Amino acid sequence: MRGLVLFLVLWAGPVLAVQPDERLADPAMEARARTLSRDLRCVVCQNESIDASAAPLARDIRVLLRERLVAGDDDRAAVAFLVARYGDFVLLRPPVRPDTWVLWFGPFAVLLAGGVVTVLALRRRAVGVGPKPLSVEEEVRLAALLRDEEGRR
């Protein structure tokens, strides 16, 4: 019983924010609105999407977003409408633009550079396997040194 209650409570979480009276009659359009609002930041609660937030402003923006869709905006236009008012900050997924390249590609550049250097280092180690064999002169010197050592004992 307790398990069932816990299960129901946990499952109820995601559907709490979007109230029944906000939903659109057209299921396809409602689905578009849900998808879009999952990627839009609730500016009052910051790290929550407007889809998940119970804040009054998030609700207002959800309703507004649905109105834009009903009015015939495509997804891009509906999101642009909000970006015009709140800036890129409303987008939970930052746009890929020259000024965000460092953000998007920086970590991959570090990974790539690290990989290249690792491969080069490994290859270099593989080329010189073990110490080089002694040359003839070195063999002669070694023999002489060993002989001297024997003599001193």
Add this chain to the structure above:
Amino acid sequence: MGRWLYAVPLVLFLGLAGYFGVALFSGRDPRELPSALIDRPMPDFVLPGLGEGGGVSAAGLRGEVVVVNFFASWCAPCRVEHPLLLRLARQERVRVVGIAYKDRPEDSRRFLAELGDPYRGVGVDRDGRVGIDFGLYGVPETYVVDRAGHIRKRFVGALTPGLLERELLPLVRGLERR
């Protein structure tokens, strides 16, 4: 192949970490990003007025430097900043216009009757749509608008005497002189 090559990933990583670190630890509140509307025309709006003075509209504000203040009777920080707005209007002779955000007109009226009315006009934004057009996060929020109707600065949250002295008043005075 030089030995320095081994340092490339480390240098890249440190550069990246430093770049993100500065943004993260500079103490800058991302909410205080300048409004998306800075130096852009104020949203076009027409709102019914609170008093007998008639409505408030973007077109009606053009031609004068004006401070637009979003407030609500249910908002506690609005009470805190209210004496500053009164000072701005009465002593500094700055034109302050109010927008009552998501507030019942009778509550707004009572709020102003109790604390004093600094506004040259109050627009009633019951559903908060004009707020969203301004990119409002919440109340209070204050915008400085120049003669051409362009938003020059936004203050998120309650004004403080420091903000008023150091930022708002110098900006308004500068704009008025032009």
